[in-house]
Amino acid sequence: METGVYYYYHAPSEFDLKELDIIRKQYFDESISYDDICHYANDSRYVIRILKNEQRAVVGYLFGIKSLDEFELYQIAVKKQYLKNKIGTYLFEQFLKECNKLFIKSIFLEVDVNNINAINFYEKLGFQKLFLRKQYYSNGDDCYVYKIEVKEAYDR
Numbered sequence: 001m002e003t004g005v006y007y008y009y010h011a012p013s014e015f016d017l018k019e020l021d022i023i024r025k026q027y028f029d030e031s032i033s034y035d036d037i038c039h040y041a042n043d044s045r046y047v048i049r050i051l052k053n054e055q056r057a058v059v060g061y062l063f064g065i066k067s068l069d070e071f072e073l074y075q076i077a078v079k080k081q082y083l084k085n086k087i088g089t090y091l092f093e094q095f096l097k098e099c100n101k102l103f104i105k106s107i108f109l110e111v112d113v114n115n116i117n118a119i120n121f122y123e124k125l126g127f128q129k130l131f132l133r134k135q136y137y138s139n140g141d142d143c144y145v146y147k148i149e150v151k152e153a154y155d156r
């Protein structure tokens with residue numbers, strides 16, 4: 001990340017959701033659609049957060065579902081031209097800081113075994129691999145299930 005540049009982390013407005021969706025389409029199919037995301041934004045079980053740069057452009061997002069004190073991270077993504085600039089790390093760290101307020105103690109996720117960039121990213125954040133889930137995706141790909149304890153991540 002550029003030093004001295006301020007980033008805004010918050011829940012998205014209706015307009016922000018449209019920008020978020022442009023990033024989503026850079027990487028993901030319609031397994032989670034724009035309509036799904038709009039539904040999540042109006043349902044308190046889900047958490048959606050965005051990161052904006054100083055020009056107020058959305059550069060990254062994450063969302064997932066909260067169940068009791070667990071959170072399942074569905075997607076995290078950074079706009080293509082901002083990749084490998086620690087934006088994803090910063091976004092996730094902002095979310096970690098918020099977890100206490102949201103009463104979230106642990107975070108789970110599934111990641112495609114072929115998504116090496118994301119696997120590296122999650123492991124660098126401190127996620128621990130739990131197990132392999134066979135043929136998790138509609139294309140037959142397997143996934144790994146990862147977990148991180150918020151307190152341990154925060155203490156790192």
Ligand SMILES: CC(C)(COP(=O)(O)OP(=O)(O)OC[C@H]1O[C@@H](n2cnc3c(N)ncnc32)[C@H](O)[C@@H]1OP(=O)(O)O)[C@@H](O)C(=O)NCCC(=O)NCCS
Nearest residue numbers: 075076077078083084085086087088089117118120121124
């Ligand atoms: C995964 C993702 C969010 C990471 O965001 P990012 O801002 O580019 O990541 P960061 O710059 O914070 O990288 C942190 C660490 O992640 C790993 N990493 C990130 N991108 C990587 C890449 N292209 N290749 C290898 N490792 C990578 C590295 O360990 C990196 O640390 P380093 O820079 O010291 O080597 C981003 O690559 C992305 O949006 N991917 C497409 C969507 C996706 O697959 N999301 C995850 C599944 S939902």
